[in-house]
Amino acid sequence: MKPAVFDYVRAANKREALQQLTEHGEQARIIAGGQSLMAVLNMRLAQPKVLIDINQASDLHYLKVENNCLKVGAAVRQVELLDRTSLVDEVPLLAQAMPWIGHFQTRNRGTVCGSVAHADPSAEIPLCLVTLGGTVVLESLKGKRREVPAAEFFQGVLTTEKRPDEMVVEVQFPLREADVIYRFHEVAMRHGDFALVALAACIRQGEVDLGVGGVADRPTLRRLPLGAELKDSLNTLAWSLGAQDDVHASAPYRRQLVRELGQQLIEDNDHARAS
Amino acid sequence: MHVRADQRFPIQIELNGRQREGLAEPRMQLCDFLRHELGTTGVHVGCEHGVCGACTVLVDGVASRSCLMLAVQAHERRIDTVESLSRDNIMNDLQQAFSRHHALQCGFCTAGILMSCVEFLERVPSPDETQVRDMLSGHLCRCTGYTGMVRAVLEVAQQRQETLVENNNDV
Numbered sequence: 001m002k003p004a005v006f007d008y009v010r011a012a013n014k015r016e017a018l019q020q021l022t023e024h025g026e027q028a029r030i031i032a033g034g035q036s037l038m039a040v041l042n043m044r045l046a047q048p049k050v051l052i053d054i055n056q057a058s059d060l061h062y063l064k065v066e067n068n069c070l071k072v073g074a075a076v077r078q079v080e081l082l083d084r085t086s087l088v089d090e091v092p093l094l095a096q097a098m099p100w101i102g103h104f105q106t107r108n109r110g111t112v113c114g115s116v117a118h119a120d121p122s123a124e125i126p127l128c129l130v131t132l133g134g135t136v137v138l139e140s141l142k143g144k145r146r147e148v149p150a151a152e153f154f155q156g157v158l159t160t161e162k163r164p165d166e167m168v169v170e171v172q173f174p175l176r177e178a179d180v181i182y183r184f185h186e187v188a189m190r191h192g193d194f195a196l197v198a199l200a201a202c203i204r205q206g207e208v209d210l211g212v213g214g215v216a217d218r219p220t221l222r223r224l225p226l227g228a229e230l231k232d233s234l235n236t237l238a239w240s241l242g243a244q245d246d247v248h249a250s251a252p253y254r255r256q257l258v259r260e261l262g263q264q265l266i267e268d269n270d271h272a273r274a275s
Numbered sequence: 276m277h278v279r280a281d282q283r284f285p286i287q288i289e290l291n292g293r294q295r296e297g298l299a300e301p302r303m304q305l306c307d308f309l310r311h312e313l314g315t316t317g318v319h320v321g322c323e324h325g326v327c328g329a330c331t332v333l334v335d336g337v338a339s340r341s342c343l344m345l346a347v348q349a350h351e352r353r354i355d356t357v358e359s360l361s362r363d364n365i366m367n368d369l370q371q372a373f374s375r376h377h378a379l380q381c382g383f384c385t386a387g388i389l390m391s392c393v394e395f396l397e398r399v400p401s402p403d404e405t406q407v408r409d410m411l412s413g414h415l416c417r418c419t420g421y422t423g424m425v426r427a428v429l430e431v432a433q434q435r436q437e438t439l440v441e442n443n444n445d446v
Contacts, residue, residue: 001323008284008301008347010276038343039324042304049280051301053348079337103413105328105391108337109344192412 003041007050013059014074014169017052018141024050026164031055032075035102035110036118060169065090069135069172078107078115078125091173093132093182093200097124100184103192116153117168119160122195122214124186126154129171130219131200131211137170138162147172154218180204183265186214187257189248196249197257199265208266210234215241215254226266234262278347286350290315291359299346306330308346309356317357317386321415328414331387332356338394357386360393368434369393372427380418388414392428402432 011017021028027049031037040046054060054075061075063084070090072081078101081087081094088095101107101115101124115125116136129136129150136153138146140163150171153161162168176182186198198213206226213219220241224233238258243251278284283298290313297312309318309332321329323342330341333355360367366374369392379385388411395402395410402410407428411421 002304002307003302005280005300005302007280008276008278008345010347034343034345034348035325035340038304038345041302042323042342051345055348099409103328104395104410105331105338105340105413106325106343108394109334109339190412191409 001042001044003038004044004047006048008053009050010053010055011057013057014054014139015141017054017057017060017167018139018165020050020052021165021167022141028052028164030074030117030167032114033077033110034114035106036114036120054167065175068175070094070175071170071172072112074111074113074167074169076112078102078110078112079104081112082107090175091128091132092176093184093202094125094128094173096182096184097128097198097200100124100186100188100192100195100198113168113171116150116171117160117162119154119156119158119218120194121157121217121219122198124184124195124198124213125171126150127198127200127211127213127219128184129173130154130221131202131209132174134174135172136161136168137172138166139169140166145169150219151221156217177202185261185265187261194248197254197261199258199261201262201265203266210237210262210266212237212241212258212262215243215258217242230266231259231263234259237262276350284347284350286346288349288351289353291355297346301345301347303346304342305332305344305346305349305354306341308349309341309354312346315356315358319383319386321383326415327384327387328391329384329387331390331414333390333394336394336397338391355390355393357389360389369396369427369431372431373424376423376427376430378419378423378427379416384414384416384418388416388424392431396428396432396435400432401436402429404429 029048030052060073062073064071082098115123134150136148181203183201186195188195195214200211202209208224211221238255243254245251278301287296299308306320309315319329321327325340325343332341335353407425
């Protein structure tokens with residue numbers, strides 16, 4: 001299908017984009033890579049009156065390490081993170097997750113912040129951000145710059161804490177901690193498809209922070225004990241996520257994936273190395 | 276740059292090495308612009324929501340879905356379509372390998388796949404089968420089962436590497 005009509009504004013910088021947002025509010029949408037939004041527009045699930053393109057906003061195009069975080073500006077494409085050779089040392093969880101995101105053709109254009117703003121419950125970048133305790137930076141022209149913890153930012157399917165006059169200008173991934181093992185794995189119908197279940201783990205001494213994507217309406221993070229209690233706590237976690245049946249997988253299958261994949265990811269070293 | 280919804284904007288692009296111009300209203304997808312305004316009907320439009328990959332073109336040398344991009348976004352950019360591959364009606368090595376290995380049947384998906392392969396082989400000159408299959412996972416082909424494509428891409432990669440070595444030896 002073809003999108004409904006809209007005005008197109010190419011913003012030269014962040015300020016111009018925020019001005020447009022202030023002027024048009026809920027009638028406007030920011031477009032960066034467009035790998036999710038264009039599909040939504042083509043299917044007319046969204047019909048904004050104004051589309052604000054930030055691809056040329058050079059002040060939103062930066063990747064930097066600062067205050068123990070990797071800071072990613074709104075115009076940075078996924079392929080740029082994937083090609084960053086130091087990523088595996090800086091944010092190893094993200095380095096493991098990047099190849100699972102869409103396909104090479106969509107990572108070429110899709111942005112990191114765009115995936116966060118879109119808030120698909122099965123998306124990998126939001127899952128990593130929540131699991132690592134990252135931050136989403138929101139800005140508007142009139143209001144204050146807000147730094148929202150990722151766990152509070154995601155509020156449901158395609159629903160976030162962002163107000164209509166705000167935009168996601170940056171996301172911040174905490175750098176790797178010493179003595180933490182990071183692991184990521186997911187199951188999808190085909191490689192690159194939406195995850196049926198995606199798991200991200202930060203394994204510490206005696207406990208694990210396990211993030212689950214693709215099951216609940218948003219990425220969910222739980223702290224679980226390691227050792228004999230792990231199996232039971234994974235089961236409790238699996239039941240707590242409100243898994244739904246859909247055309248791709250049944251709710252019991254999704255729960256089983258959380259239990260089995262979770263245990264493999266956390267305990268099986270060979271498996272983690274292979275993935 | 277502000278284009279009103281009812282306005283047709285003169286878009287300038289470098290298409291397959293030539294400077295071209297056409298009109299597009301903001302909502303026009305790049306794939307439709309390339310086909311209907313500029314006549315490069317080698318761009319095939321399949322699903323129109325970024326799943327099938329048939330409309331893949333190179334934007335500034337990077338493989339992208341042209342259904343997930345607006346024509347206005349391509350203003351002053353370089354676009355290459357499948358028409359850029361052959362010269363004087365002779366198919367390039369990749370196209371010939373696709374033909375030789377039966378990597379296509381109906382051919383609908385082929386134009387997009389070829390463009391992905393062009394960028395892929397520049398980024399990964401000596402891929403293994405897993406890498407080729409990973410690249411192809413961004414495309415849907417309902418005829419072939421992909422095996423012929425994998426063979427074709429691997430063969431072209433090897434041939435190009437051999438040519439490279441020969442040329443270096445000549446020097």
